[in-house]
Amino acid sequence: MNFSYEAQPMRVVFRPGASVTATADEAQRLGLRRLLVVSGRRGSDTARAVADSLGPLCAGLHTEARMHVPAEVADRAVEVARTVGADGCVAVGGGSAIGLGKAIALRTGLPLIAVPSTYSGSEMTPVWGLTEDGRKRTSRDPSVLPRSVVYDPELTLSMPVALSVTSGINAVAHAVEALYAPDASPLVSLMAEEGVRAMVSALPEVAAEPEGLEARGRALYAAWLCGSCLGATTMGLHHKLCHVLGGTFGLPHAETHTVVLPYALAYNAPTAPEAMRVLGRALGTDNAPGALRTLAGRFGAPRSLAELGLAEDDLTVAAEQAAGQAYANPREVTLDGARGVLRAAYEGRALDAV
Numbered sequence: 001m002n003f004s005y006e007a008q009p010m011r012v013v014f015r016p017g018a019s020v021t022a023t024a025d026e027a028q029r030l031g032l033r034r035l036l037v038v039s040g041r042r043g044s045d046t047a048r049a050v051a052d053s054l055g056p057l058c059a060g061l062h063t064e065a066r067m068h069v070p071a072e073v074a075d076r077a078v079e080v081a082r083t084v085g086a087d088g089c090v091a092v093g094g095g096s097a098i099g100l101g102k103a104i105a106l107r108t109g110l111p112l113i114a115v116p117s118t119y120s121g122s123e124m125t126p127v128w129g130l131t132e133d134g135r136k137r138t139s140r141d142p143s144v145l146p147r148s149v150v151y152d153p154e155l156t157l158s159m160p161v162a163l164s165v166t167s168g169i170n171a172v173a174h175a176v177e178a179l180y181a182p183d184a185s186p187l188v189s190l191m192a193e194e195g196v197r198a199m200v201s202a203l204p205e206v207a208a209e210p211e212g213l214e215a216r217g218r219a220l221y222a223a224w225l226c227g228s229c230l231g232a233t234t235m236g237l238h239h240k241l242c243h244v245l246g247g248t249f250g251l252p253h254a255e256t257h258t259v260v261l262p263y264a265l266a267y268n269a270p271t272a273p274e275a276m277r278v279l280g281r282a283l284g285t286d287n288a289p290g291a292l293r294t295l296a297g298r299f300g301a302p303r304s305l306a307e308l309g310l311a312e313d314d315l316t317v318a319a320e321q322a323a324g325q326a327y328a329n330p331r332e333v334t335l336d337g338a339r340g341v342l343r344a345a346y347e348g349r350a351l352d353a354v
Contacts, residue, residue, distance in 0.1 A: 003185035008124065008231055011148045012224070016213060019046070019115050019152035020053040023090060026113055026148040027057050032088035034059035035113075036081045038100050040066065043093035043117060046155060050092050050115055059084040065093065065100040067253055068246050071132040074103035081108055088113065091146075094167070095120035095253055102128040102144035114146040117155040119167040119199070119219055120254070121174050121227020124149070127235075129243070135321075136247020138235075145231075151224065153217035161207050165299040166254035168203045168219055169292065171226040172196050173261045177236050178229035179275035180268060180330045188232050189278055195225030196282035200295060207299050236329040237322070238264035241341065244321045251308045258301050259308065262293040263345045267337065271330040289351050304348030315342045 011029075013022045027035055035057050039047030044063040051058045062080050066073050081089065081104050091101025092115040099122060105112045106128055114123035126145040129138040159167070175192035178184060199222035205215035241260050245251045266289040269276050279288040297303055306312075319339035331337070344351075 001186070005185045005187050005232065008145060008228070010146055012151065013148065014151040016154045017152060018150050019050050019155055022150050023050055023113065023115060024054050024057055026150060027054065027088060030088065030111055030147055032111065033057060034084065034086050035088045035090050036060050036062060036084055036086040037090045037092060038062045038065055038077060038104070039093045039097045043097060046117060047092040050090060059086050065097040067096050068131040068136055069096070069099040069103055069129055071130055074100065074130060077104050078107045081110065086110060090115060092117065094118035095122045098122040099129055103130060105144045106141055109143060112144065112146045113148045113150065115150045115152065118159060119171040119223035121171050121223050121230055124224060124227030125231035127230070131247045134248050136243045138243060151220055153213055153220050156216045156220060157211055157213070161210055162300060163254065164206050164219070165203055165296065165301050166258040168199050169261060169296055170254040170257040171223040172199055172292065173238055173257045174230035175226040176261065176265055176279065177238050178233040179278055180272035181233035181236065182328045183233050188229050191225045192229045193278050193282045195222045195229065196279065198222035199226065200283060203295070234328045236327060237268065237333050240322050240325060240327055241338070244318050245305070245310065248318065248321065249310055249314055251310060255302050255308055258296050259303065259305055260345050262289040262351060263341045265289045265292065266351050267341050268329065268331050293351060305342070305346040310346060312346065315339060315346055318342055
């Protein structure tokens with residue numbers, strides 16, 4: 001056995017109602033006195049409730065987060081943070097809001113508190129992303145890792161079932177790629193297996209009873225584990241494809257992960273037998289790609305890139321971008337290979353045709 005593992009230096013608070021009862025405590029623990037709260041427009045009501053709970057610690061509320069963190073949106077948020085004299089930032093919402101909070105932290109050095117309302121898992125990683133000139137670039141920097149994460153299952157109760165499912169499968173994708181990453185470790189594998197098992201068991205219950213707090217809590221716990229896996233390992237083909245599809249073609253983040261994951265996993269399966277065994281245990285199947293595709297379809301999630309608005313002419317451009325980057329993946333990514341995965345995902349074809 002030969003591996004290394006670096007624990008992420010953060011504090012986690014997990015309980016119903018924590019977003020409005022614990023966020024101010026976390027800020028005070030960090031010695032912060034002027035916090036800028038950021039969110040997207042869709043989550044502005046929740047963000048306002050968090051801002052109100054901060055009382056005099058709140059220096060302002062900025063609700064302009066957008067998907068894939070466009071550079072101009074990040075520039076504006078940094079300007080706002082400096083104008084109000086913020087000494088910290090609270091990001092409330094999904095991956096877009098937390099991504100904007102990370103952009104502020106990266107540019108200003110301000111400490112970040114994350115209050116997630118979806119299962120994106122971004123709050124558990126030092127990974128930041130920025131989209132500029134039609135290209136999404138990502139990197140890692142410890143300065144963007146939230147100092148505190150406040151998990152409140154009540155915040156996810158208003159998430160529609162369709163978004164809950166795609167957000168949950170997005171989280172599963174983090175665990176899947178961690179299992180065959182070059183820097184995987186036994187600890188990451190344990191978190192990945194438990195995260196996948198917890199998520200796929202919670203999602204049917206969330207779909208059946210969207211206001212059931214217990215299942216929502218288990219899904220959020222699963223997202224925590226899956227996001228931690230992403231934070232500890234190197235991303236491969238699946239995430240690179242999704243970054244290209246989102247950054248260059250504007251496809252929605254969670255839905256794109258949901259469509260692409262079974263096909264990227266099927267492509268890598270022949271060279272990742274141990275990862276497939278672990279996923280098989282977590283999913284209770286000997287066909288992990290098929291099980292993930294079936295899970296998405298069972299709850300009406302999109303099954304093809306065509307459904308998400310990708311044009312057929314875009315497939316070659318996306319494949320060239322994905323194959324033209326150097327990154328770790330258990331199976332060599334050739335132009336034909338990337339094009340084949342994208343074509344299959346575009347058509348939503350049967351997995352035995354990948």
